[in-house]
Amino acid sequence: MTAVRNVHERVIEAPAAAVGALLDRLSAADDPIFPTPAWPRMRLDGPLAVGADGGHGRIRYHVTAYEPGRRVRFDTPPDGGLDGYHELTVAPLGAERCRVRHVLECEVRGLLRLQWACVIRHIHDTMVEEIFDNIERAAAGGVARPVRWSPWVRLLHRLGWARPRAIAIPAAAQLVRTSLDRPDYEDAYRMELLPGMPRDPAAWTPILRDAFPVLAQAGGELLLDVNTAGLTARASILVDEHDVTLSTVVRADSLRARLYWAVVKRVHPFMARAMLRRTHRALALAAPSAGERNRAATGRASATGSPDAP
Known part of the structure; x- marks a missing residue:
């Protein structure tokens, strides 16, 4: 002892x-x-x-x-x-x-x-x-x-640093849930949002290193076109009050796509978790400190003359 x-x-x-x-x-x-x-x-x-x-x-x-x-x-x-x-x-x-x-x-x-x-x-x-x-x-x-x-x-x-947990695609992720008919694969990984972290899903696009086209945005969800090697694939970044969730749906429409996906799907869960975790940590470290957030909130309240100003 x-x-x-x-x-x-x-x-x-x-x-x-x-x-x-x-x-x-x-x-x-x-x-x-x-x-x-x-x-x-x-x-x-x-x-x-x-x-x-x-x-x-x-x-x-x-x-x-x-x-x-x-x-x-x-x-x-x-x-x-x-x-x-x-x-x-x-x-x-x-x-x-x-x-x-x-x-x-x-x-x-x-x-x-x-x-x-x-x-x-x-x-x-x-x-x-x-x-x-x-x-x-x-x-x-x-x-x-x-x-x-x-x-x-x-x-x-x-x-x-915390690690993502696997979940079913959340009901709130309507864009990705309705983006493909009869997908061959789907998954979702979630991490907790901490105070001071961004609530705009666009801030989380570095999860996906490539500049994939944005197909739609609604209700805190961003839908991206991540087609590759003949695969039809969509990725969703959903930010709600408590969490950020990365969801993926994939459909292989050709023999080439099915062969490619047979290999890639073995590493996809690891890569999705790693990308979400890496971005989550980077945004946490880049966020304003608690003291800075308090000063900003106090300044906004003083500017409006109300201690309860948003």
Whole structure:
């Protein structure tokens, strides 16, 4: 068993009340500080309050202490191999400055000791510093020295990025569902949309590296003509409130097309998943940070004179 104590802190040039108000929005739909979409979003089974359960990615925890605007503590379940807590606090340093502090204390057992040393600690340190960056962006107007990912963190991020799951072509994908009569093959793969990722299906066309013609667009769905080697094929990119889905339908109308498809269909599922995953990660990394999104939303609200402006 290994005892771990990990501490990060930063002085923010903003009042403690302003930073505390950001802290109170952790896990909300408009969470201004948790570093998503670059990392999995924080989810709780209810509002931020003592007793709420949730986590981010594979990390699970529950809220055991909450002082609005000042402190929140999350305890990790011992059955996960990482028994302890992490805590985020805001303390004033005068009228216009404050200190934000994150403390992780835990006992690490078994193989998790190696995982902590080689993987978890590097990701944890980067994410905490990104939380601090977002606090500065949202409360102080910008961050002078944003955290930079090490090559190791970049590799871990690439390897750990979520993978598409296979589903039936969704009912909402009407364009692709009605695009071919009697298709010989169809599939669909889906990934979750994270906050800040584009909702316009046209932004997702890099999934398909070639510039395929767009046949139609309606209801958040983009239909593309992906005919090749005699195959009649259509691809659909559907973006809804929660997910992005890549669907494909194929019909082989000739002997040449059937022979070609007999080979290609063995690698098609792998390629479709890989292309969707690659584009999903690229768009997540290119998206504005939570702090930038908060600043933009605050600016729009100020311009209209309404805090509820869209």
